[in-house]
Amino acid sequence: MPRKRRYWLFKSEPSCFSIDDLEGRPDRTEPWDGVRNYQARNLLRDEVAEGDGVLFYHSNIPRPCVVGIAEVVGGAYPDRTALDPRSKHFDPRCAPDNPIWYMVDVRFVRRFLREITLEEIRATPSLAGMELLRRSRLSIQPVSDSEWETILHLGGVDKGE
DNA sequence: GCCAACGTTGGC
DNA sequence: GCCAACGTTGGC
Numbered sequence: 001m002p003r004k005r006r007y008w009l010f011k012s013e014p015s016c017f018s019i020d021d022l023e024g025r026p027d028r029t030e031p032w033d034g035v036r037n038y039q040a041r042n043l044l045r046d047e048v049a050e051g052d053g054v055l056f057y058h059s060n061i062p063r064p065c066v067v068g069i070a071e072v073v074g075g076a077y078p079d080r081t082a083l084d085p086r087s088k089h090f091d092p093r094c095a096p097d098n099p100i101w102y103m104v105d106v107r108f109v110r111r112f113l114r115e116i117t118l119e120e121i122r123a124t125p126s127l128a129g130m131e132l133l134r135r136s137r138l139s140i141q142p143v144s145d146s147e148w149e150t151i152l153h154l155g156g157v158d159k160g161e
Numbered sequence: 162g163c164c165a166a167c168g169t170t171g172g173c
Numbered sequence: 174g175c176c177a178a179c180g181t182t183g184g185c
Contacts, residue, residue, distance in 0.1 A: 013183085036181095037168075060183050118184080137167060137182055163185085170179075 007143040008048060009055040009066070009132060010106070019056045019067045019111060028108035029073055033081045034089040036101060040140035045076045045102040048140070054106055055143060055151060057132070064118040066151055068111035076102040112155030126150050 010032060012018065022030055035041055054070040078099030081087040094100045121127045127150055131141040143151075152158075 011183090039168090062185080064184070135167095136184075139182085165184095166182085168179105168181080170177100172177095173175090 003049060005051055005053065006047070006049070007053045007055070007145065007148040008043070008072075009057050009130075009141045009143050010070070011057045011059045011139045011141075013060045014058045015060075018058065019070075019108065022056070022070060022106065023108040023111075025108075029105055031079075031103045032106050033079050033103045035079070035103065035139060036089065036091070037137075037139060040138055041100075041102055043140045043142070044104055047142070048072055048076065048104055050074050053109075053143075053148060055148070063115070065115040066112070066121075066155070067115050068155070069109045069152070069157070070106040071109050073105045073107045076104050079103040110157065112152075112157060114154075114156060116151055116154050120154070121151075124150065124154070 014020075017030075022028060032044075035044060050072055052072040054072060055066045056068050056070050057066050058064060078096075079089070079101040081089040082091040082094040082099065082101045083096065084090055089101075091100060118132070121130060122133060127133075127147055130143070130147055131138065135141070
């Protein structure tokens with residue numbers, strides 16, 4: 001029996017990597033690299049799996065918001081930017097046999113018809129349990145089935161997409 | 162750009 | 174293993 005599809009919220013500063021950047025990549029796919037937090041790393045490595053849904057969140061802007069959805073296209077593998085001294089995500093403790101940090105590939109699915117701002121999420125009672133409103137610093141967060149459906153509905157996307 | 166919240170580091 | 178110092182995140 002296939003594993004049940006799960007849902008996540010991935011944060012990115014759009015000045016660094018935006019949903020437009022993802023859509024513009026070959027195959028609309030890009031490694032989600034640079035995660036340097038152990039809890040987020042553990043989720044990426046151990047919980048996030050191929051086929052899972054991703055809410056693409058733009059952080060550190062005047063109106064932080066979920067802008068669309070992506071999907072995970074494979075399991076986690078070592079984040080090579082941690083081994084590259086020229087990368088701003090370089091971590092000198094890492095070695096090929098000791099990767100420490102992991103990443104997954106994500107593929108653009110679609111942008112929402114309208115952005116769902118943090119303010120709107122905060123004002124929506126059925127989203128009051130979202131991790132985003134509690135552990136605001138975690139860059140990879142689990143999203144429940146009902147939260148996923150609510151956000152997609154608010155974003156003008158039909159269920160099942 | 163400020164700064165609160167929070168994660169990490171390292172001396173002890 | 175405690176905890177102060179420090180660095181980073183991210184809303185505002």
